[in-house]
Amino acid sequence: MSLLELDNIVVEFPTRRGPLEAVKGLSLDLDEGEILGLVGESGAGKSITGAAITGLIEPPGLIRSGEVRLRGARIDNLPPEKMRRIRGKEIGAIFQDPLTSLNPVYTVGEQLIDTMRVHLGFDHKAARQRAIDWLAEVGIPAPEARLDQYPHQFSGGMRQRVVIALALCAEPKLIIADEPTTALDVSVQAQILALLKRLCRENGTAVVLVTHDMGVIAETADRVAVMYAGRLVEIGDVKQVIEEPLHPYTRGLMASIPQIGNRDRRLTQIEGAMPGLRNPAPGCAFAPRCPRAMEHCHSLRPAPQDAGTGQVACHLYGETA
Amino acid sequence: MTPQIAPDDILSVQNISKRFDVSEPFLNRVLERRPRRILTAVNDISFDVPRGKTFAVVGESGCGKSTVARLLMGLHTPSAGAIRFEGTDITHMPPGNPPELRRRMQMIFQDPYASLNPRWRVRDIIGEPLKNFGICKTRAEVTREVEKLLSQVGLIPADAKKFPHEFSGGQRQRLSIARALTTRPELLICDEPTSALDVSVQSQILNLMKDLQDEFNMSYIFISHDLAVVWYMADVLAVMYLGKIVEVGPKEQIFENPQHPYTRLLMETVPKLTVGGTERAPVAGEVPNPISPPPGCSFHPRCPLANDTCRSVAPALNLRAGGQKSACHAADEGRLPAWLRLAAE
Numbered sequence: 001m002s003l004l005e006l007d008n009i010v011v012e013f014p015t016r017r018g019p020l021e022a023v024k025g026l027s028l029d030l031d032e033g034e035i036l037g038l039v040g041e042s043g044a045g046k047s048i049t050g051a052a053i054t055g056l057i058e059p060p061g062l063i064r065s066g067e068v069r070l071r072g073a074r075i076d077n078l079p080p081e082k083m084r085r086i087r088g089k090e091i092g093a094i095f096q097d098p099l100t101s102l103n104p105v106y107t108v109g110e111q112l113i114d115t116m117r118v119h120l121g122f123d124h125k126a127a128r129q130r131a132i133d134w135l136a137e138v139g140i141p142a143p144e145a146r147l148d149q150y151p152h153q154f155s156g157g158m159r160q161r162v163v164i165a166l167a168l169c170a171e172p173k174l175i176i177a178d179e180p181t182t183a184l185d186v187s188v189q190a191q192i193l194a195l196l197k198r199l200c201r202e203n204g205t206a207v208v209l210v211t212h213d214m215g216v217i218a219e220t221a222d223r224v225a226v227m228y229a230g231r232l233v234e235i236g237d238v239k240q241v242i243e244e245p246l247h248p249y250t251r252g253l254m255a256s257i258p259q260i261g262n263r264d265r266r267l268t269q270i271e272g273a274m275p276g277l278r279n280p281a282p283g284c285a286f287a288p289r290c291p292r293a294m295e296h297c298h299s300l301r302p303a304p305q306d307a308g309t310g311q312v313a314c315h316l317y318g319e320t321a
Numbered sequence: 322m323t324p325q326i327a328p329d330d331i332l333s334v335q336n337i338s339k340r341f342d343v344s345e346p347f348l349n350r351v352l353e354r355r356p357r358r359i360l361t362a363v364n365d366i367s368f369d370v371p372r373g374k375t376f377a378v379v380g381e382s383g384c385g386k387s388t389v390a391r392l393l394m395g396l397h398t399p400s401a402g403a404i405r406f407e408g409t410d411i412t413h414m415p416p417g418n419p420p421e422l423r424r425r426m427q428m429i430f431q432d433p434y435a436s437l438n439p440r441w442r443v444r445d446i447i448g449e450p451l452k453n454f455g456i457c458k459t460r461a462e463v464t465r466e467v468e469k470l471l472s473q474v475g476l477i478p479a480d481a482k483k484f485p486h487e488f489s490g491g492q493r494q495r496l497s498i499a500r501a502l503t504t505r506p507e508l509l510i511c512d513e514p515t516s517a518l519d520v521s522v523q524s525q526i527l528n529l530m531k532d533l534q535d536e537f538n539m540s541y542i543f544i545s546h547d548l549a550v551v552w553y554m555a556d557v558l559a560v561m562y563l564g565k566i567v568e569v570g571p572k573e574q575i576f577e578n579p580q581h582p583y584t585r586l587l588m589e590t591v592p593k594l595t596v597g598g599t600e601r602a603p604v605a606g607e608v609p610n611p612i613s614p615p616p617g618c619s620f621h622p623r624c625p626l627a628n629d630t631c632r633s634v635a636p637a638l639n640l641r642a643g644g645q646k647s648a649c650h651a652a653d654e655g656r657l658p659a660w661l662r663l664a665a666e
Contacts, residue, residue, distance in 0.1 A: 041519040041521060041522075042490070042519055155607055157607050158607075185381040185382055185546065185607075185608070186381070186546070186548075186587070186590045186591065186592070187381065187586060187587065187590045187607075188607055189590070189592075190590045190592075212519055212520070213592065214520070214592075214594060215591075215592020215593065215594060216592060218592065218593065218594050218595065219592060219593075242594055242595075243595075252521065253520065253521055254594070256520050256521045256523070256524035257520050257524075257549070257594065258523075258524070258527070258547075258549040258550050258552060258553050259549055259552075259594065260548060260549050260552045260576060260588075260591060261552070261576075262552075262553075265531075266528050266531065267524035267527055267528055267553060268524065269521070269524040269525045269528055270521045270524075270525075271525075273489055273491065273492070273522070
């Protein structure tokens, strides 16, 4: 059984001009200990997908249909009180901005100790010792002294290390990491990714890594899911998606990334922009920008079908090709 | 910065510094005996920008690269040093004065959400400089010019009556570029123009900027933290660390044979799109606090080659065999190991 299953989830935000579907029927599953990269442009629905898993979609937004299952048990319809028990204990979260995800008026130690006391039932002394171990584990020098400091006394990279320790200390089976390194400098980014990857491997923690940065995906993920306009367009092993992508959107996306050493005078660009979420076209959402669009692409929406190491939603593949 | 002093430099910067007083308020200093604290954001840097080329500045956050941009635009006054635009000293010129000189320099900012007035329509945003600088005399002329500029940056004339919130991030950055182009500037200062954008949009904007540079023979000062973007845009490259230029020279030279350990660190940490093969070597440490920078070479706490000289004497920016300059004792003394990772063809 998969650790996490998303079954055709639809996330909707009611607005004055009618409901807006940010995620339009997304299915994926994740095995124990697996790192899944979830990529896409801003507005593609990747962060909303992460929030749907953790039950953190801001009202009035809601999961209109579909199911989120953790080890076979539905978690999308749990009352908030029960979901709070799962969040932190079963599912950890790491967000982009480490300053806003730590409480500024508690010391780093208090936050770690409270988390472990609540979720693991440790007494204060044991929790404090574990907290020191965790800070050492995430590479914070002088952990005993740092334990009693406040988040503002840490630098950005150090704060993100604390957030990782906080997400992992309750020993969850799954972590949702939403752009964990976007706010950091590249030299620090490498340290944080290496750390996250090592700790998750050691503890058998699965990760959903939400990012727009293909470089981060390439060095961290096992599998990659590419989202476009609220839908999954391609999912497969990281090697395939990065090196031999199938969907024309993924191809365009990969080609538009500047690479040192490439001597082309111009970058490859995908013309146009991602369509808005309102008034979705009947066909493939990428068809208006697609260099290989066929007539029926504009009228018939492609369903995800098995291709390569995963699935792709494109008329170029499968029996309709 | 080529070895010879080219007469065709559009901008020349000599030994500029910018120090910010970040002390606590006077009473706290007196009553709580807190010391004065001075942050040196830009520390004695010099460079020349060749005409029609792109001079790129790279570095991590806090290295002073945005402060350099603001100094050049006259948004900050340098604490020391001189800035010359085509030989004219503009260091202490009040902003916007004389208009003729300021007209020839324009700036594009990082955040396309904060740099456009949300209450103005596009035609007012782009039309204002046209009127202010007296480029267009009549309303009809302004309208025509705004429409022309919009089509030059890939938007349509009908966009003139819209408000900024009706545009996506990439389109807003196109508006910023159109606004900067109103005065037909010769020098465009771009502070991280694409770092708030998605990659697929980034490539559109970078291509547009290259096309416009060719069309109008503009010089760019391109500030970025992304080495791969800089590889595409730069002709000349300067690497900054803690307010200092640590390496400067022709782009190809610096990418092929970097002569400063920090430049090498930056290049090694660029995420590569290869799976499983080379992992980025995580580098220990972070950028130190610029209020109390380490003595000697400011990079020495993170540098694997640091020795006693590095810890006590600040290195000078010296010319290297490849044609670039770098400030490194290890390179001076021949201790810098050969650079093995060549730029992939």
